[in-house]
Amino acid sequence: MAARTVKLAVIPGDGIGSEVVAEGLKVLGVAAAQFDLAVDTTEYELGAKLWHRTGETLPDSVAAELREQDAIYLGAVGDPSVPSGVLERGLLLRLRFDFDHYVNLRPVRLYPGVESPLAGVGPEDIDMLVVREGTEGPYAGAGGVLRKGTPHEIATQDSVNTRFGVERVVRFAFEKAAVRPRQKLTLVHKDNVLTFAGELWQRTVKEVGAEYPQVSVDYCHVDAAAMFFVNQPGRFDVVVTDNLFGDIITDIGAAITGGIGLAASGNINPDNTFPSMFEPVHGSAPDIAGQGKADPTATVLSAATMLDHLGVPEAARRIEAAVSADLKTRAQSGAVRSTTQIGDDLAARVAEQG
Amino acid sequence: MAARTVKLAVIPGDGIGSEVVAEGLKVLGVAAAQFDLAVDTTEYELGAKLWHRTGETLPDSVAAELREQDAIYLGAVGDPSVPSGVLERGLLLRLRFDFDHYVNLRPVRLYPGVESPLAGVGPEDIDMLVVREGTEGPYAGAGGVLRKGTPHEIATQDSVNTRFGVERVVRFAFEKAAVRPRQKLTLVHKDNVLTFAGELWQRTVKEVGAEYPQVSVDYCHVDAAAMFFVNQPGRFDVVVTDNLFGDIITDIGAAITGGIGLAASGNINPDNTFPSMFEPVHGSAPDIAGQGKADPTATVLSAATMLDHLGVPEAARRIEAAVSADLKTRAQSGAVRSTTQIGDDLAARVAEQG
Ligand SMILES: CC(C)[C@H](C(=O)O)[C@@H](O)C(=O)O
Ligand SMILES: CC(C)[C@H](C(=O)O)[C@@H](O)C(=O)O
Numbered sequence: 001m002a003a004r005t006v007k008l009a010v011i012p013g014d015g016i017g018s019e020v021v022a023e024g025l026k027v028l029g030v031a032a033a034q035f036d037l038a039v040d041t042t043e044y045e046l047g048a049k050l051w052h053r054t055g056e057t058l059p060d061s062v063a064a065e066l067r068e069q070d071a072i073y074l075g076a077v078g079d080p081s082v083p084s085g086v087l088e089r090g091l092l093l094r095l096r097f098d099f100d101h102y103v104n105l106r107p108v109r110l111y112p113g114v115e116s117p118l119a120g121v122g123p124e125d126i127d128m129l130v131v132r133e134g135t136e137g138p139y140a141g142a143g144g145v146l147r148k149g150t151p152h153e154i155a156t157q158d159s160v161n162t163r164f165g166v167e168r169v170v171r172f173a174f175e176k177a178a179v180r181p182r183q184k185l186t187l188v189h190k191d192n193v194l195t196f197a198g199e200l201w202q203r204t205v206k207e208v209g210a211e212y213p214q215v216s217v218d219y220c221h222v223d224a225a226a227m228f229f230v231n232q233p234g235r236f237d238v239v240v241t242d243n244l245f246g247d248i249i250t251d252i253g254a255a256i257t258g259g260i261g262l263a264a265s266g267n268i269n270p271d272n273t274f275p276s277m278f279e280p281v282h283g284s285a286p287d288i289a290g291q292g293k294a295d296p297t298a299t300v301l302s303a304a305t306m307l308d309h310l311g312v313p314e315a316a317r318r319i320e321a322a323v324s325a326d327l328k329t330r331a332q333s334g335a336v337r338s339t340t341q342i343g344d345d346l347a348a349r350v351a352e353q354g
Numbered sequence: 355m356a357a358r359t360v361k362l363a364v365i366p367g368d369g370i371g372s373e374v375v376a377e378g379l380k381v382l383g384v385a386a387a388q389f390d391l392a393v394d395t396t397e398y399e400l401g402a403k404l405w406h407r408t409g410e411t412l413p414d415s416v417a418a419e420l421r422e423q424d425a426i427y428l429g430a431v432g433d434p435s436v437p438s439g440v441l442e443r444g445l446l447l448r449l450r451f452d453f454d455h456y457v458n459l460r461p462v463r464l465y466p467g468v469e470s471p472l473a474g475v476g477p478e479d480i481d482m483l484v485v486r487e488g489t490e491g492p493y494a495g496a497g498g499v500l501r502k503g504t505p506h507e508i509a510t511q512d513s514v515n516t517r518f519g520v521e522r523v524v525r526f527a528f529e530k531a532a533v534r535p536r537q538k539l540t541l542v543h544k545d546n547v548l549t550f551a552g553e554l555w556q557r558t559v560k561e562v563g564a565e566y567p568q569v570s571v572d573y574c575h576v577d578a579a580a581m582f583f584v585n586q587p588g589r590f591d592v593v594v595t596d597n598l599f600g601d602i603i604t605d606i607g608a609a610i611t612g613g614i615g616l617a618a619s620g621n622i623n624p625d626n627t628f629p630s631m632f633e634p635v636h637g638s639a640p641d642i643a644g645q646g647k648a649d650p651t652a653t654v655l656s657a658a659t660m661l662d663h664l665g666v667p668e669a670a671r672r673i674e675a676a677v678s679a680d681l682k683t684r685a686q687s688g689a690v691r692s693t694t695q696i697g698d699d700l701a702a703r704v705a706e707q708g
Contacts, residue, residue, distance in 0.1 A: 078546075085546040093547070117585045119473040138513070143550040153517035155554040159492070163507035190598070192432075192439040193447070196497040200509040223605040230584060230609035231471045244544070248602060251577040255584035 003036040006310060009069040009275065014047040014087070015284025016294035016339075017075025023296035023343025024073065027322070028303040030347045031315040034354040042069070046091055048079035057090030063098065071306055072099075072277035075299065076284035089141065096134050099274035101267035102165065103172050104132035104246060105305060106281065108236075108253035111262070111324050113331035118230065118256055126257055128236040129180070131173040132246025134267055136165045137197075139243040161197040161242070166204045172270055173240035174212040184237035185209070186218040188225045188245055201242070225249055229256060254281055261294075262327075264301035268309055278306040292338035297323055300346055322349035357390040360664060363423040363629065368401040368441070369638025370648035370693075371429025377650035377697025378427065381676070382657040384701045385669040388708040396423070400445055402433035411444030417452065425660055426453075426631035429653065430638035443495065450488050453628035455621035456519065457526050458488035458600060459659060460635065462590075462607030465616070465678050467685035472584065472610050480611055482590040483534070485527040486600025488621055490519045491551075493597040515551040515596070520558045526624055527594035528566045538591035539563070540572040542579045542599055555596070579603055583610060608635055615648075616681075618655035622663055630663050632656040646692035651677055654700055676703035 010025065012018035025041065032039050044062055051057055066072060072095065077087045095101070110116055110126040142158035177185040187205045191198025202219070209217050218235075220228065222245045228235050229252040241249065254263035263281035280298030288294060301323055307316035326346055337345070364379065366372035379395065386393050398416055405411055420426060426449065431441045449455070464470055464480040496512035531539040541559045545552025556573070563571050572589075574582065576599045582589050583606040595603065608617035617635035634652030642648060655677055661670035680700055691699070 085549050085552075088546040089549070115473075117472050119469075119471055138511075139547055141549075142510075143513075143548075145550050145554070151517055153554060155515045155550040156496075157492075157513040157515070157548045157551045159497075159511040159513075161509045161511070163505055190601075192442040193493055193598075193601075194497075194511045195439050195443070195495075196499050196509040197511040198439075200499070200507060223601045226580065226602050227605040227609040227614065230606060231613065244547075247544075247547075247577045248580050251581040252584060252606065255581040259585065260581065 005038040005040050006032070007068070007070045008039050008041045009066050009072045010041050010043045011046050011072060011074045012043065013075040013077040013284060014079045015076055015286040015289040017047070017077070017284055019290070019292065019294050019339045020280065020296040020299040021073060021075040023339060023346070024299035024303050026343050027300045027319060027346045027350055028306070030350045030354070031303070031307065031319050032312070034318070034350075035312050035315045037310075037312055037315070047077050047087060048082050051082055051087065057087055058094055066095070067099070067274060069275045071275050071310065073303070073306065074277055074279040076280065076282065078284045080286055093139060095277055096267050099277065100269045101134045101277060102169050103266075103268040103270055104134035104243070105266040105268055106130040106132060106246070106250040106253065107264060107305070108250065108257055110257045111327045113328035114258040114262065115331070116256055116258060118233070121233065121256070126233045128233070128253070129176055129238045130246060130250050130253060131169060131176065131238060131240045132250060133165065133169045133241070133243045136160050136162060137243035159194070159197055159242075159244075161200055163200065163204065166201055167208060170204050170208045170240055173238055174208055174215055177215045177238040178212050180237060182237040183215045184218065185215050186220055186225070186236055186239050188220050188222050188239055188241040188249060190222045190245070192221065197242070205240070222249070226252055229253060250281060260298070262297050262301070264298050264305055266302065266305040266309060276306070276309050278302040292340060294339050296339050296343050297327075297346075300343070318350050318353045319346075321353065322346050325349055359392040359394050360386070361422070361424045362393050362395045363420050363426045364395050364397045365400050365426060365428045366397065367429040367431040367638060368433045369430055369640040369643040371401070371431070371638055373644070373646065373648050373693045374634065374650040374653040375427060375429040377693060377700070378653035378657050380697050381654045381673060381700045381704055382660070384704045384708070385657070385661065385673050386666070388672065388704075389666050389669045391664075391666055391669070401431050401441060402436050405436055405441065411441055412448055420449070421453070421628060423629045425629050425664065427657070427660065428631055428633040430634065430636065432638045433640055447493060449631055450621050453631065454623050455488045455631060456523050457620075457622040457624055458486035458597070459620040459622055460484040460486060460600070460604040460607065461618060461659070462604065462611055464611045465681045467682035468612040468616065469685070470610055470612060472587070475587065475610070480587045482587070482593060482607070483530055484593045484595070484600060484604050484607060485523060485530065486595055486604060487519065487523045487597045490514050490516060491597035513548070513551055513596075513598075515554055517554065517558065520555055521562060524558050524562045524594055527592055528562055528569055531569045531592040532566050534591060536591040537569045538572065539569050540574055540579070540590055540593050542574050542576050542593055542595040542603060544576045544599070546575065551596070559594070576603070580606055583607060604635060614652070616651050616655065618652050618659055620656065620659040620663060630660075632660040646694060648693050650693050650697050651681075651700075654697070672704050672707045673700075675707065676700050679703055
């Protein structure tokens with residue numbers, strides 16, 4: 001009998017979302033049960049279909065229900081039939097902002113057996129944790145347009161950065177860095193150009209860093225960091241950065257660790273004021289949707305991040321071990337498996353550890 | 355006797371700047387002479403030393419003199435002894451903005467013989483031209499700070515995008531795409547989040563694109579583009595993008611083509627209202643300054659970009675051919691040469707073609 005029940009909102013979303021989430025739930029269920037955790041899911045149909053039917057991206061009643069859950073598990077949102085930005089801003093970013101997911105946690109790890117596009121790079125070279133700010137910066141939605149459609153049109157886009165917002169995510173990053181073997185934190189910004197925001201980030205890292213003397217602090221301009229992700233990824237341990245820079249460098253992180261099919265993420269409210277949300281970094285991939293071709297691994301790994309957040313790290317480690325073993329044999333056999341088969345195999349590998 | 359004289363302002367700047375510029379001038383001189391072009395240089399001592407001595411980054415009198423030149427050749431600016439941003443904003447960006455360098459042209463080419471950090475990638479896979487906007491976007495310097503040093507501090511950073519500014523750089527990019535074999539142009543932005551600026555860029559590309567039916571147009575979010583630079587660089591031919599996105603992706607471009615030591619750039623005012631400026635993408639590298647260790651190739655290639663701009667493309671091609679040949683033998687011999695030796699070898703290779 002389960003000692004504890006987690007109320008989990010499931011948002012399969014668009015495209016391959018429902019396929020990968022189904023496998024994620026399968027693996028999550030097995031791992032959770034081993035630690036007496038019951039997962040009580042409620043599915044919400046949000047995304048392109050709902051928008052076409054009702055014009056809504058996140059009805060207030062749904063938002064209110066989501067808020068009562070312990071966590072959210074999201075597949076992917078986005079469809080070519082919906083104008084760019086509508087679902088991203090109206091659903092995905094709205095959840096991140098409304099539920100104050102100020103930490104967007106993105107591990108960048110090269111698993112043994114996975115081929116990196118980088119020559120001569122192995123698992124020992126890439127093991128970082130990117131802590132991306134999730135609730136401000138250029139994602140604030142501030143800005144506007146004047147004289148639209150005329151030769152004198154001007155469009156602005158404002159990055160909003162607060163001490164409150166920067167300090168809390170920087171502190172989170174230091175906490176993470178302090179318990180990792182290398183104890184290194186790199187701030188990524190562009191303080192020689194974005195001087196107002198950059199100075200705030202630099203000063204905050206310096207001040208908060210004084211509380212963590214065991215953590216060594218480094219700084220890298222975002223352009224240099226983008227380059228180093230490719231030619232010196234071993235430089236990085238924990239990286240803390242702004243919302244937009246984090247968006248960009250974590251996609252490079254996904255690329256160097258074998259692609260977006262393996263990249264997991266957690267949109268976390270560390271204070272637990274609101275439910276945190278876990279999702280793969282990849283999108284809805286409408287071109288391969290419904291064909292059983294999607295790799296559910298990123299979604300499965302996002303469930304591990306969820307279990308860490310829910311305080312069941314042993315279960316998270318088992319999922320990671322299952323993924324690690326699966327990726328190793330995958331490299332050897334080269335057999336093509338369907339989304340469901342990969343999910344089944346991962347669930348079986350977690351079960352073996354029980 | 356030279357049929358034409360080019361007045362060239364030379365700004366060696368800081369760190370390795372003077373070393374690489376000396377070699378660049380050497381090679382430029384040989385190539386130019388072959389086409390009856392005399393290069394009449396005037397050197398300006400700007401950078402960290404001047405700033406320490408006078409507190410000035412670009413005295414008005416110097417700015418006025420620079421304006422009368424035909425082109426500017428810059429080594430690098432920046433020194434650890436100067437606060438971040440002072441020289442970048444006060445000198446480099448000021449020149450780009452004051453002289454309306456609205457095109458920041460950055461070829462991303464993998465030369466034969468150069469090792470890319472990407473496995474299994476050859477010269478045929480990477481040959482793009484990034485057209486980065488150079489006079490607006492997040493580089494405008496707009497923004498500010500409220501309640502500095504308090505828990506309620508807020509720092510903003512505003513991206514300014516005008517139809518005027520976007521249209522002219524987009525048109526330049528289409529012109530370039532139209533004469534390349536693949537005739538493809540990719541807009542890189544983040545229109546699903548930066549909706550105001552993104553929509554302006556998208557609409558402008560669509561409208562200007564109607565004048566270039568032979569050019570196929572693609573769009574890529576900046577995060578996806580950053581990933582594709584690493585795992586599908588062959589996707590790109592001409593890329594047009596905003597100032598900040600261009601800064602980031604061209605450093606990835608440098609990384610995948612063998613590093614920042616080879617990446618050239620031109621800050622161009624296509625209307626010739628002001629002198630254009632040519633510089634390597636790399637910085638001043640104070641750690642290796644004065645030791646003859648810097649690779650002058652990026653600076654030499656920037657001279658080729660200059661010759662293209664000055665209307666002597668045959669001379670530019672000779673420099674590129676010299677670099678190409680040098681990089682090929684470099685891969686074979688593996689011998690370490692000094693900055694001067696590389697410059698001498700390149701000059702000799704250009705001379706051979708005369
Ligand atoms: C879909 C998009 C709004 C989102 C972002 O920009 O954050 C995505 O790219 C991500 O990284 O989660
Ligand atoms: C030095 C810095 C201001 C500059 C920029 O951000 O443009 C540099 O990174 C570049 O790419 O030329």
